[in-house]
Amino acid sequence: MTSPPPLIDRLLPFLAWRRQWSAASLRGDLIAGVAVALMMIPQSLAYAQLASLPPHVGLYAALLPAIVAALFGSCAQLSTGPVALTSILSGASLLPFADPASPAFLTLAILLALLSGLIQLALGALRAGWLLNLLSRPVLTGFINAAALIIGLSQLPALLGVVMPQSTHFLIDFWTALEALDTAHPLSAAFGAGALLALLLLKRFAPGFPAVLIVVACATATSAAVGYGSRGGAVVGAIPAGLPVLGVPEFDWNAAVALIPAAFVIALVSFMEATSSAKLICGKSGQDWDQNQELIGQGLAKIAAAISGALPVSASFSRSALNYVSGARSSLSSLIAAACVLVTLLYLTPLLWHLPKPVLAAIILHVITGLIDFRALGRAWQAGRDDGLASTLTFIGTLVFAPNIQNGVVAGLLLSLALMLYREMRPRTALLGLHPDGTYRDLARFGLEHPDPAIVILRFDSPLTFVTAAAFERAALAAAAAHSGVHTVLISAAGINMIDATGLHTLSMLIERLRGTNKNLAFCGLKKQVIDVMQKTGLWLRLGPHADYRTEHQALEGLRQDAPEATPKR
Incomplete structure (x- = not known):
């Protein structure tokens, strides 16, 4: 039986890194860090767009939060930053409270990051990570499939250069956008469809290449050459150069009370995503993984996002997998990735001015294809009627409630608990x-x-x-x-x-x-x-x-x- 790590190592996990380093591991961390950065930088811009926030906010979320999660997390290969599910949850949760074009929207996003981080930090410090197991796998399956479908549908208008309204009824907004397909911007549709096709082809025939970076670089260069922005196309535009201004987030008690349910759902769903990655990676690498310590690390990362003026973050399944297969053996790889983001913020943001927004939509669509697994809904029914019912109703509820998709997972959570109680009452x-x-x-x-x-x-x-x-x-x-x-x-x-x-x-x-x-x-x-x-x-x-x-x-x-x-x- 192995003895538990010393208290100082549990409080400050990064102190154990020195025992993991060797010449081979340092080389692996360096290669993995650069590989993850090549994926994370364009993804950060795309996920900020998914949350209806300015692109530079995504880069801010990939800097300090990634460093803090690496220092205080327990799984060395987790890559923390903006992710699709947390981003759409954040944006959808804020739509009832503010206009995405207003400064108040960003202020509320920062407050949401703070609240969800405090919830995770408290649960981890109190060793109460088991509470997050209340979200059953069927409910999570139904929610992820519905959320991925909503993400995909929400990006189709942007991919084609069609303006999609944003109201409290997502399906109606999407239908309105479909009716306006005749107003699609041809050049935007060409950039979006071309980028998506290129990503799919690169994944199929050159899986080892940094597909996202290649597509972004080629699309940006082409956009600048043909004057896409001056011909009515939507480009990223000016991104503020330099580091984020650190500061304590503005705290509004009334807004905080209103956002608590959404913050709890984000804490729950984002940590389930982190848990899936950590269990898979630690199962392959044989390293120890502490659920409560990871809660602390992810909670502190969200708080760091709030201090940086960014949206809530989480561990990315795809980037974490890339980190592991690229040779990362310690969290040093995440620090190297963050250093690449730092260089981008300081020196490379002018190069992103011509990046077409339809390309960002293509990146999002490419990523969410890995989240959709409708067969999982069938497996839930095979496991049992209650599991199938919880999964299906969560899926339908999430679609119906969109853009307030957090209501879908709350409904699924309550239903699964009610069904569990009903089963317990019939032993x-x-x-x-x-x-x-x-x-x-x-x-x-x-x-x-x-x-x-x-x-x-x-x-x-x-x-x-x-x-x-x-x-x-x-x-x-x-x-x-x-x-x-x-x-x-x-x-x-x-x-x-x-x-x-x-x-x-x-x-x-x-x-x-x-x-x-x-x-x-x-x-x-x-x-x-x-x-x-x-x-x-x-x-x-x-x-x-x-x-x-x-x-x-x-x-x-x-x-x-x-x-x-x-x-x-x-």
């Missing part, structure tokens, strides 16, 4: 009979008979709590009435791993109710933690010697011998 019970193999199994399923005309065995496969107590009582009373000769209900209790006050009260009342009909209650297979609670409350004495049987066979022998004295003592 599995079965009357048991002696199987030819010598074990006691489901009497109805295997066509068995009761082992004794005076004793009926009931198996209860659930904790005995306020959620299941009523179901337990119904099942026990039904077992007592299974046939006319029953004088003892034997509970096969191996599945009862917990009992609470409601369960104890139900047992107490059940004992009295059965006594009133000259019947008794006995147990076999009770777990120690359940016996301990019964002993503390005095219920154990009332059950007498007929609760300490270990197996059904032992209980039947004991109950047959003690039949005249089987009534529990008060």
Whole structure:
């Protein structure tokens, strides 16, 4: 058994880097950092557009947040910065509160980054990362597929040079844009469609090449050569050169209260995305991964984004995978990628002036194709009706609520919790009979008979709590009435791993109710933690010697011998 890392290494994970470095690992980190930067810089511009924010905000989000996440995260290969899901969640969450063209929109985006970062930081510091597991895989699958579809649809007008209105009804806005396809800007459509085709071809025939960078460079040069911006095309335009101005974000309590639900959803979804990447990479590399430490790292990264005047960030699945396969072995690769972003901000922003916005839309469309997996919805139905229902309704709800797509994942979360509670309130019970193999199994399923005309065995496969107590009582009373000769209900209790006050009260009342009909209650297979609670409350004495049987066979022998004295003592 490995000992936990020293406290100082857990608080400051970057101190452990020195033990990971070698000449080969440093070379791998350098190559991986440059490779990730070549993808991250154009993606940052595109994802800022996806969030309805100025392009330079995306570059800001790829600088300090990436450094902070690398210093305080637990998975060395995670690449943190702007990502598609978090960007569209951010932009969609803010649309009801401000016009994307107004300064207030950026102010609210910064506040959203701060709030979601504080939520993640608090959960990580309190070791409460398990709370994020409330978002089930079917719900996440439905949300990701719907969000990816919304992202793709939202970028099609930009790809073709069509103006798409932005209101509180995304599907209506998209339909309006479709009706205006005859107004498409031909040159914009050529740039957008050409860029998308080039990205697909490069991915197919030259997967090792930095496709995004090549397409951006060629498109920018072509745009400058043909005067695309002066011919009615939408270009990135002037990007402020220099570093972001650091400062404490402006805090408005009223706005913060209104944004808390969206901040929680962003914290939840973005960390699920980071978790998927970390689990996959750490499973391949064999390195340790701490969910709570990663929460702290991702939370601090979002806070750093707020301090930098940027949008919420997260770990990118595609960039993290590229980081790993390119040879990254420590978080130094993320610092190198951030250094490339720094150089871009200081010296290269004038080169981006002619970059066509339809090309950014093509980059987004190319990325989200990897997020769409409609077959996962079918697999959810195969796993179970409840999972399929939760996944499908989350998918439909996200589409219907768009652009407020956070409402879709909240609806899916509430539905999955409600379905889970409903299932817990209907625990599995079965009357048991002696199987030819010598074990006691489901009497109805295997066509068995009761082992004794005076004793009926009931198996209860659930904790005995306020959620299941009523179901337990119904099942026990039904077992007592299974046939006319029953004088003892034997509970096969191996599945009862917990009992609470409601369960104890139900047992107490059940004992009295059965006594009133000259019947008794006995147990076999009770777990120690359940016996301990019964002993503390005095219920154990009332059950007498007929609760300490270990197996059904032992209980039947004991109950047959003690039949005249089987009534529990008060």
